[in-house]
Amino acid sequence: MSFLEYAPAPESTAILNLKDSYGLFINGDFVPGHGTPFETISPATEKRIATIANANEKDVDAAVAAARRAYEKTWSKLSGADRGKYLFRIARLVQERARELAVAESLDNGKPIKESRDVDIPLVAAWFFYYAGWADKLDYAGLGAAPRALGVAAQVIPWNFPLLMLAWKIAPALAAGNTVVLKPAETTPLSALLFAEILQQAELPAGVVNIITGAGDTGQALVQHPDVNKVAFTGSTSVGRAIAKSTAGSGKKLTLELGGKAANIVFDDAPIDQAIEGIVNGIFFNQGHVCCAGSRLLVQENIHDEVVDRLKQRLSTLRLGDPLDKNTDIGAINSREQLDRIRELSDIGEAEGAERWTAECAIPENGFWFAPTIFDNVSTSSRIAREEVFGPVLSVLSFRTPAEAIAKANNTPYGLSAGIWSDKGSKILAVADQLKAGVIWANTFNRFDPASPFGGYKESGYGREGGRHGLAAYLKTGIDA
Ligand code: NAP
Ligand code: MG
Numbered sequence: 001m002s003f004l005e006y007a008p009a010p011e012s013t014a015i016l017n018l019k020d021s022y023g024l025f026i027n028g029d030f031v032p033g034h035g036t037p038f039e040t041i042s043p044a045t046e047k048r049i050a051t052i053a054n055a056n057e058k059d060v061d062a063a064v065a066a067a068r069r070a071y072e073k074t075w076s077k078l079s080g081a082d083r084g085k086y087l088f089r090i091a092r093l094v095q096e097r098a099r100e101l102a103v104a105e106s107l108d109n110g111k112p113i114k115e116s117r118d119v120d121i122p123l124v125a126a127w128f129f130y131y132a133g134w135a136d137k138l139d140y141a142g143l144g145a146a147p148r149a150l151g152v153a154a155q156v157i158p159w160n161f162p163l164l165m166l167a168w169k170i171a172p173a174l175a176a177g178n179t180v181v182l183k184p185a186e187t188t189p190l191s192a193l194l195f196a197e198i199l200q201q202a203e204l205p206a207g208v209v210n211i212i213t214g215a216g217d218t219g220q221a222l223v224q225h226p227d228v229n230k231v232a233f234t235g236s237t238s239v240g241r242a243i244a245k246s247t248a249g250s251g252k253k254l255t256l257e258l259g260g261k262a263a264n265i266v267f268d269d270a271p272i273d274q275a276i277e278g279i280v281n282g283i284f285f286n287q288g289h290v291c292c293a294g295s296r297l298l299v300q301e302n303i304h305d306e307v308v309d310r311l312k313q314r315l316s317t318l319r320l321g322d323p324l325d326k327n328t329d330i331g332a333i334n335s336r337e338q339l340d341r342i343r344e345l346s347d348i349g350e351a352e353g354a355e356r357w358t359a360e361c362a363i364p365e366n367g368f369w370f371a372p373t374i375f376d377n378v379s380t381s382s383r384i385a386r387e388e389v390f391g392p393v394l395s396v397l398s399f400r401t402p403a404e405a406i407a408k409a410n411n412t413p414y415g416l417s418a419g420i421w422s423d424k425g426s427k428i429l430a431v432a433d434q435l436k437a438g439v440i441w442a443n444t445f446n447r448f449d450p451a452s453p454f455g456g457y458k459e460s461g462y463g464r465e466g467g468r469h470g471l472a473a474y475l476k477t478g479i480d481a
Contacts, residue, residue, distance in 0.1 A: 006319065009326040011113045015100045021051035022189070024059055024213060025196035027066035028206030034058050035214060040189055043110035044323050044332040044367040052189050055212035060181075060221040063210040067152040067179040068227055070207030075179050076149060080136035087132030087174060089202040094125040097198065101191055105163055106323040108190035110332030110368070111286050113324050123448055124167040130450035131171035134471060138176065141468045144478030149177030150253055151229035153474065156219040156243075158235045159185035159334050160289040160390075166192055168465045169232050170209060171450075176474035178230065179208050183222055186215040187335050220246075228252060230474060234291075237459050255463025255473045257291070257455060259388040260416030262437065263409035264294030264445060267402075268303045270421035274443060276310050279394070282419060282445035284318065284372055287333055288392040291460075292417035294445050296378075296385060298405050301398045308376055308396060315359040315372045322364075330392060333368040342370050342391030349375045349384035354395070380411055388414070402427065406434045415457030419445045438464075 021037065023030035035054030042049055055063070075083070094101065101124070102117040111120070138147050153173045157165035162184055173180050184192040196211050212218060216239070223231045223243050233243050234257040247254050264282045266275050282294025299307050323331035333339040350356045354375040363369045370391055378385045378395040385395050399405040409418055418437040420428050432440045438456045441447060448454070453469035455461065463473050 006327045008322070010322060011103055011106075011324045011326060013103055013107065013324070016103055016107070018050055018104075018190075021053075022193045022213070023053045024055050024063070025193070025199075025211040026059070026063045027070075027210065028200065030196070033212075033214070035218070038186065038215070040108055040187065042107050042367075043187075043334050044364070046366050049108060049190060052213045055183075055214040055218045057221045059212060060218065060225055063181045063212050064152060064154075064222075064225050064227050066207035066210050067181050070205060071149075071151055071179040074205040075208050076177060080138060080177070083174060083177065084132045084135035086202060086204050087128050087135060087171065090198060090204070091125050091128035091132060093198045093201055094121065094128060097194070098122070098125070101163060101194060103324065104194055105191045106331070109159060109162055109188050110323050110334050112328040112331045114326055114328070115286060120161060120164045123450070124163050127164075127167040127171045127450045131175035134468075135175040138471065138475065141471050143468070143472055143475060147176075147475040147477045150474060150476055151178060152227060153178045153180050153230040153232060154222045154225060154228040155180060155182040155232045156223060156235065157182065157184055159188040160286060160291070162188040163191040163195065165234055166195060169234075172465070172470045173230075173232075173474050174208065176471055178474050181210045181212060181222060181228070183212050183214060183219050186213075189213045223247065226250075230254075232473065233257070240461060253473070255465070256461035257463070257465060258459060258461035259390075259414060260291045260293070260456065260460050261296060261386065261388055261412045261414045262292055262294050262417040262419065263296045263298050263412075263435075264419040265298045265405050265409060265421065265431065266300065266303070266307060267405075267420075267422040267427065268300040269423040271423065271443070272303070272307065272310070275421040276307070276314050278419065278421060278443070278445045279311060280314055280318075283394045284315070284330060284392050285446050287331055287370070289334060289338070289390055290446065292439060292446065292454075294417075294419050295389060295393070295395060297394055297396045298399050298408055299396060300405075301400050304398045308374070311374065312357060312359075315374070318359065318361075318372055320361045320363070320369065320371060330372060333370050333391065336368055338390065339368040339370060342389055342393060345384055345387060345389045346373060346393055349378070349382060349395070352379070352382045352384070354378045354382060354384065380408060386412065402431055406431060410434075410436050413459045416455075416460035417441070
């Protein structure tokens with residue numbers, strides 16, 4: 001128990017002006033869906049937030065038709081500078097309504113308000129500002145002369161960073177001149193619907209962005225729709241694989257951002273205090289619901305005991321609870337299904353012989369929670385070392401030499417990200433050069449910037465989001481033509 005207790009500091013929900021039910025956002029208006037509506041709940045209380053329309057095939061058709069019309073009649077007729085003006089306007093409105101968006105995100109998703117307020121929403125605005133700047137400079141993006149838009153983009157996103165994933169998808173698509181139909185995840189539709197209101201406020205021409213809510217079936221109908229030119233998906237490897245199969249030979253351009261099992265490598269010459277913070281940020285940020293999370297700690301054998309002890313001390317100070325409390329470090333797990341999966345994989349880890357340690361903390365009565373957990377002495381063949389837990393669970397492995405660290409880090413079907421902690425720049429560069437991972441952080445972890453491309457190798461998917469590379473996914477360039 002800590003000696004100085006914190007008084008509750010809840011962020012008020014009074015700033016939210018939510019409707020009791022939300023329709024689908026098609027052609028600039030909210031319209032009823034033809035599927036059976038569903039409820040979105042707060043995972044911290046299991047209380048209903050709002051009723052959400054469910055798009056069936058007919059609605060998907062209407063949304064794609066609206067996007068097609070908008071592409072042909074308005075969006076493709078605008079200059080890049082004019083498209084940029086809309087994107088700048090959206091970015092500014094996101095900033096103006098930042099507090100409201102942060103509260104809505106924490107309520108619907110369960111993530112701590114300090115993360116949605118200080119990380120998610122500022123990055124959403126940054127993504128729109130960044131791509132707004134590219135809209136009139138596509139000829140200078142290094143993608144060949146006069147790159148052209150693809151047409152209608154179908155975008156499907158997961159629940160872990162609902163509004164940020166929306167921004168990663170919509171900002172480059174619009175900057176490049178495409179129109180969009182986007183489906184948010186079933187458990188986190190709220191911030192996308194508030195974003196639709198922002199689009200109305202920004203007077204974005206009708207149909208340029210359509211947001212349709214629903215579950216996996218809606219996503220499937222959208223990506224399989226014959227009139228879309230581009231599919232962008234972020235989510236699990238299994239669904240990504242199914243989408244790759246179903247779009248093969250259709251002529252649709254495809255990008256997949258899938259899972260990960262990142263190694264966070266700590267050498268014995270690392271600044272240990274910073275490394276401890278980096279390990280915590282790497283795996284306990286957003287309850288570990290992060291595709292690029294540093295879920296495998298590879299620590300050099302001679303500092304293993306010290307690092308694990310200090311990590312346990314640090315984790316004992318993390319506060320788990322109300323996502324809307326400004327002191328909360330660990331919020332709620334997004335859904336009961338995800339909680340069940342984390343529990344199942346953790347039990348398997350224990351059964352396979354790893355040593356389980358869990359931070360002591362009071363678990364609220366309602367809602368979905370999982371206390372920060374470490375598995376020590378994990379073998380490379382163990383399922384918790386190979387599969388994505390997507391929760392606040394760290395697997396600790398050790399190594400003796402840089403060569404062994406590299407071999408263990410690359411021993412995974414994934415390849416999204418990695419971290420290296422060392423005092424020696426030359427060692428960092430030499431190791432980074434041999435890691436098969438799309439993003440490598442040195443003496444930091446989980447840092448994002450719109451100018452920096454993000455994406456994976458192997459089962460982590462293909463294509464890049466962010467930076468100029470992110471534009472390429474939404475353009476027909478000389479090479480494709
Ligand atoms: P998921 O089941 O793959 O869902 C992702 C999205 O796809 C959701 O909107 C989902 O709808 C929809 N969907 C489900 N089945 C579909 C189908 N057959 N066709 C088209 N769309 C379909 O993944 P999740 O469990 O929500 O998210 C966790 C996973 O996403 C993790 O594995 C994580 O690593 C990965 N992820 C990767 C990145 C990255 O950038 N690489 C980022 C975030 C998450 P419903 O939610 O409504 O079912
Ligand atoms: Mg929810």
